[in-house]
Amino acid sequence: MTQQTVAAGRESLADGERQRQRWMHALAMAETDVLAGAWQQWAPKPEVEAIRGPEAGLVMVRSRVDAGGAKFNLGEATVTRATVRLHGEPLAADVLGTAYVLGTDLEHARLAAIFDGLLADDAQRQRVLSEVVTPLEEQQLARDEARRADSRSTLVDFFTVSREHE
Structure with missing residues (x-):
């Protein structure tokens, strides 16, 4: 393989990762009732099998001093995380969907994982993107x-306040 082929492969992988990050962000930030309504209207529905969870737990959030310095907890x-396997109509093959969402809403994680699985199926991806x-x-x-x-409506110009007292 040439360096151009490898670089093109990395770019397409990076584009795919960015797209998945974009749709997973939308699913994770969505209201549970909106996802539930979208799933309720979805037809035909594939069979959904729970692989992991949904289950809630704790993660340690780490940060850095000045965004690049020493790490600290x-x-x-x-x-909450969930992993599901989708199979049957309308999917051509089995697909897995996984989701992680902040908080303890088990149904939110399950529904986000279902839509992630549908997004993994090439035939369903465009429909999920446009409808959900x-x-x-x-x-x-x-x-x-x-x-x-x-937030802008509460902005205070401290220079103006200071000038009023001069």
Whole structure:
């Protein structure tokens, strides 16, 4: 293999990783009832078999001083994980889906894992992206923008306050 082929392979792998990170972020940040509604409307549904969990546990959150210095333990966070196997119609082959979400919502982790499994199936990926992931990302973007606008409304210009007292 040439260096160009290896580099192209790394780029495509990196693109695939970025895409998966994007959709897993949308699924992890979604409201459970939104995911439940999307799954309830999904047809035809494949068979879902629990492989691991859903189960809640603790993870140690680590950080760095000044984002690049010495590592230190920041604290613990509760995380729920689930792994499922999807098989049967409409899938061509068995697929696995895995999800980790902050908190103890077992159903959220299970539903996120189901949609991750559907995203692993080439024939189902575009449907999941258009019907589930993209609307979730749009909702999250609108929610984030509303929070930013709310934060901007409380901005205080301390230079102005200081000038008033001169």
